[in-house]
Amino acid sequence: MDFFDRFAVPHPSFLIYASMVGIGLTMLAIVVGITYFKKWGYLWREWITTVDHKRIGIMYLLSALLMLFRGGVDGIMMRYQLSMPENTFLDSQHYNEVFTTHGVVMILFMAMPFIIFFFNYLVPLQIGARDVAFPRLNALSFWLFFMGMGLFNISFIVGGSPDAGWTSYFPLAGNEFSTSVGTNYYMIAIQIAGIGTLMTGINFITTILKMRAPGMTLMKMPMFTWSAFIANVIIVFAFPVLTVLLAMGTMDRLFGTNFFTTDNGGMDMLWANLFWVWGHPEVYILILPAFGLYSEIIPTFARRNLYGYTSMVASMVIISLLSFFVWAHHFFTMGQGPLANSIFSISTMAIAVPTGVKIFNWLFTLWKGKIEFTTPMLYSVLFIPLFTLGGVTGVMLAMSAADYQYHNTMFLVAHFHNVIIPGVVYAMLAGLTFYWPKIFGFMLNERLGKWTAWTLSIGFVLAFIPMYITGLDGQARRMYTYSESTGFSLLNMVSFVGAAIMAIAFVLLVYNIYYSIRYSPRNIGSDPWDARSLEWATHTPVPEYNFAITPQVASTQAFWDSKKNGHELFKGDIEKIHMPNNSGLPFIMSCIFFVFGFAMIFSIWPLAIITLIGILACMTYRSFEKDHGRYISVEEIKETEKRLRGAKNEGR
Amino acid sequence: MKVDNSLPLEYSTEENNLKILGFWIFIGAEIMLFATLFTAYFTLVNRTGNGPTGAEIFEITPVLIETILLLTSSFTIGLGIHAMRLNKKKATMGFFIVTLILGLAFLGVEIYEFTHYVHVGAGLQVSAFTAALLTTLGTHGLHVTLGLFWGFFILLQIKKRGLTPETANKSFIFSLYWHFLDIIWIFIFSFIYLKGMM
Numbered sequence: 001m002d003f004f005d006r007f008a009v010p011h012p013s014f015l016i017y018a019s020m021v022g023i024g025l026t027m028l029a030i031v032v033g034i035t036y037f038k039k040w041g042y043l044w045r046e047w048i049t050t051v052d053h054k055r056i057g058i059m060y061l062l063s064a065l066l067m068l069f070r071g072g073v074d075g076i077m078m079r080y081q082l083s084m085p086e087n088t089f090l091d092s093q094h095y096n097e098v099f100t101t102h103g104v105v106m107i108l109f110m111a112m113p114f115i116i117f118f119f120n121y122l123v124p125l126q127i128g129a130r131d132v133a134f135p136r137l138n139a140l141s142f143w144l145f146f147m148g149m150g151l152f153n154i155s156f157i158v159g160g161s162p163d164a165g166w167t168s169y170f171p172l173a174g175n176e177f178s179t180s181v182g183t184n185y186y187m188i189a190i191q192i193a194g195i196g197t198l199m200t201g202i203n204f205i206t207t208i209l210k211m212r213a214p215g216m217t218l219m220k221m222p223m224f225t226w227s228a229f230i231a232n233v234i235i236v237f238a239f240p241v242l243t244v245l246l247a248m249g250t251m252d253r254l255f256g257t258n259f260f261t262t263d264n265g266g267m268d269m270l271w272a273n274l275f276w277v278w279g280h281p282e283v284y285i286l287i288l289p290a291f292g293l294y295s296e297i298i299p300t301f302a303r304r305n306l307y308g309y310t311s312m313v314a315s316m317v318i319i320s321l322l323s324f325f326v327w328a329h330h331f332f333t334m335g336q337g338p339l340a341n342s343i344f345s346i347s348t349m350a351i352a353v354p355t356g357v358k359i360f361n362w363l364f365t366l367w368k369g370k371i372e373f374t375t376p377m378l379y380s381v382l383f384i385p386l387f388t389l390g391g392v393t394g395v396m397l398a399m400s401a402a403d404y405q406y407h408n409t410m411f412l413v414a415h416f417h418n419v420i421i422p423g424v425v426y427a428m429l430a431g432l433t434f435y436w437p438k439i440f441g442f443m444l445n446e447r448l449g450k451w452t453a454w455t456l457s458i459g460f461v462l463a464f465i466p467m468y469i470t471g472l473d474g475q476a477r478r479m480y481t482y483s484e485s486t487g488f489s490l491l492n493m494v495s496f497v498g499a500a501i502m503a504i505a506f507v508l509l510v511y512n513i514y515y516s517i518r519y520s521p522r523n524i525g526s527d528p529w530d531a532r533s534l535e536w537a538t539h540t541p542v543p544e545y546n547f548a549i550t551p552q553v554a555s556t557q558a559f560w561d562s563k564k565n566g567h568e569l570f571k572g573d574i575e576k577i578h579m580p581n582n583s584g585l586p587f588i589m590s591c592i593f594f595v596f597g598f599a600m601i602f603s604i605w606p607l608a609i610i611t612l613i614g615i616l617a618c619m620t621y622r623s624f625e626k627d628h629g630r631y632i633s634v635e636e637i638k639e640t641e642k643r644l645r646g647a648k649n650e651g652r
Numbered sequence: 653m654k655v656d657n658s659l660p661l662e663y664s665t666e667e668n669n670l671k672i673l674g675f676w677i678f679i680g681a682e683i684m685l686f687a688t689l690f691t692a693y694f695t696l697v698n699r700t701g702n703g704p705t706g707a708e709i710f711e712i713t714p715v716l717i718e719t720i721l722l723l724t725s726s727f728t729i730g731l732g733i734h735a736m737r738l739n740k741k742k743a744t745m746g747f748f749i750v751t752l753i754l755g756l757a758f759l760g761v762e763i764y765e766f767t768h769y770v771h772v773g774a775g776l777q778v779s780a781f782t783a784a785l786l787t788t789l790g791t792h793g794l795h796v797t798l799g800l801f802w803g804f805f806i807l808l809q810i811k812k813r814g815l816t817p818e819t820a821n822k823s824f825i826f827s828l829y830w831h832f833l834d835i836i837w838i839f840i841f842s843f844i845y846l847k848g849m850m
Binding site: 133134198201202203205206209210211236237238239240241243244245247248251255256257258259261263264265266267270274277616620623624 | 669670671673674677678680681682684685688689691692695696699700701702703776777778779780781783784787801802805806808809822
């Protein structure tokens with residue numbers, strides 16, 4: 001093959017060319033815009049080199065929103081393709097690529113950064129810390145994730161997208177059946193982002209264990225911090241499996257090894273098993289922080305203490321343990337025999353118990369509460385019934401004998417969207433609306449917010465409930481078309497309409513952000529929702545050092561107690577504060593990782609070796625670097641405090 | 653930076669404490685990484701295709717030499733940390749140098765072992781078994797290689813900057829890493845080589 005041939009898209013179409021032009025023009029516009037407004041210096045100093053957990057969090061948020069739209073467009077394309085029988089909008093290859101990237105983007109590049117945004121922004125504030133344990137590592141985590149994301153997203157215009165499904169099962173994903181570089185992108189881009197996520201896990205476990213405010217014992221932590229802690233423990237135990245798995249997959253594709261091939265002893269089911277040993281805990285990494293957010297929002301707007309704190313924690317711990325013992329339920333039909341299937345069937349059903357405990361705890365929190373239907377609360381209340389529906393179909397799928405009917409049908413697709421959308425996506429939107437005033441200093445418009453929530457829910461029900469029916473009738477997932485005689489046409493059209501309504505909801509969300517930036521009142525104070533935990537105890541905007549004086553904690557809702565029960569949060573005098581220095585190294589190292597990844601994907605060995613040396617050189621530099629951070633003086637803190645307090649009083 | 657003199661140097665500041673705990677968690681992740689490799693290895697160990705089996709290619713002599721070298725190096729790094737706690741800079745450096753030399757010798761024997769495998773027709777591409785074997789050994793070897801560079805950098809820093817809370821912290825964390833690699837080797841020695849030769 002000619003050297004340059006491999007960079008060509010294997011199955012070009014008008015849509016791909018149009019995207020190329022669109023991406024080119026957008027990049028150009030961004031570069032010209034930044035240059036025109038002379039913002040390069042600002043961007044470098046304040047964002048690219050930052051180690052501040054709040055700014056890194058915001059960058060995660062922007063990436064997640066961007067990927068929400070990228071993944072959303074993939075989703076709409078699939079629904080449109082299936083809305084009519086024998087549709088020719090996408091051909092089979094293009095459809096394969098679209099469902100693969102939709103899955104990867106939504107799980108790994110939308111949902112993951114979205115929850116990591118909440119970890120970053122909220123955890124240090126909720127535990128009364130100045131920053132995370134390893135701020136520099138945190139920046140590296142973000143940039144590695146970002147470069148992995150970038151690498152994955154250029155696949156469809158350079159060399160072709162992965163097309164073997166987000167699960168990338170071998171032998172389909174092997175060289176024999178996936179001949180383009182697409183699956184190389186999958187292996188390498190996810191590897192780079194995954195290393196970043198693993199570091200996030202280590203960072204946040206250390207932060208939560210070691211940096212809590214005085215008086216905050218583990219059982220007095222806010223529920224979101226608990227959920228973040230458990231999710232990060234799962235990350236540290238699950239992501240190394242992915243690292244090894246992707247490394248073996250890469251070796252099969254690039255170096256001709258026989259881990260997952262069908263000859264010379266290779267075992268394709270090893271991939272499926274290891275993939276889900278990571279993959280199933282991964283979905284709990286996503287859902288537990290979502291549960292944590294609901295556990296912050298529901299007490300705030302029910303004006304009641306969270307019901308059953310201890311059982312909430314216990315159920316999360318049990319879920320995290322069980323999550324490692326259910327992986328085989330993803331392939332009941334692939335011949336492990338009745339004993340293994342029965343065991344995995346039972347362990348899967350067991351997860352419904354702690355999850356049910358959590359659902360009832362939220363309901364009991366609502367019971368006799370003075371419920372206020374704000375937008376975040378609306379999402380939470382919509383979440384409970386919709387998520388329960390998804391959970392119940394999950395128990396149906398857990399019955400291994402019955403699974404032979406559901407396996408690989410649209411029923412499954414309906415199930416996991418039914419838990420992920422009301423579970424994770426609603427939590428992300430609820431949390432975003434809830435914490436928006438803390439982050440940006442103004443509220444999102446409530447009216448538009450509620451419209452978004454209802455539109456999204458109507459769209460969701462229309463889009464996914466019909467799939468349960470077509471799935472039971474035998475419509476297989478990942479099929480790019482069907483004939484009219486199957487009778488799936490009407491329900492698939494309904495699904496498409498639902499997907500379009502969901503798209504409208506996301507447009508409303510964007511419009512809401514635009515509208516609120518222009519018209520929302522500023523100076524709303526630091527606690528607009530009358531909330532309960534420590535993140536609301538500091539000023540808005542949050543100063544760089546978070547808290548001028550480290551707060552004292554004596555209960556699960558220290559801030560509420562300080563407002564209502566005379567608890568004294570801030571005792572003592574202001575002292576100088578030690579803060580980490582900014583650094584460009586994480587960004588530079590991640591850029592080199594990007595080039596390294598690209599060189600690996602296209603087997604350009606000299607470049608791969610040079611960049612690998614570059615990465616090692618960055619690590620060497622870091623080893624010898626002397627960086628003791630800096631101090632913020634007492635005068636500076638007092639001045640900042642005075643300015644921020646002034647802004648707050650003005651608003652009252 | 654607050655320094656608590658009642659604690660050993662490597663634990664004396666808050667940042668040092670964070671780093672040590674963070675590294676223990678990292679070791680937790682590393683355990684999962686090697687556990688996955690061992691799982692893959694034991695799944696594929698009998699799937700040799702047309703290639704040789706473990707019993708046909710394993711040789712006890714180089715493996716024993718490697719084991720003795722690495723176990724000794726684990727002992728000397730322990731002595732190094734002991735010397736560090738007694739605030740003896742020269743002895744610390746001496747034990748670091750011995751550790752690194754032993755590590756290097758280990759790596760040399762392992763490279764010989766790999767060339768031997770390729771020579772007897774057990775290269776990376778031959779079968780699922782050889783792929784899993786060489787990947788598991790290779791991952792351990794790669795860790796040792798990175799450790800050699802890392803240890804060497806720390807050695808230079810002790811030489812230049814003396815035994816400060818930072819260098820003591822780095823040395824201590826390095827020793828944790830080195831002991832960990834030793835423990836992984838014991839698993840490799842017992843369950844890959846000895847079991848494979850039976």
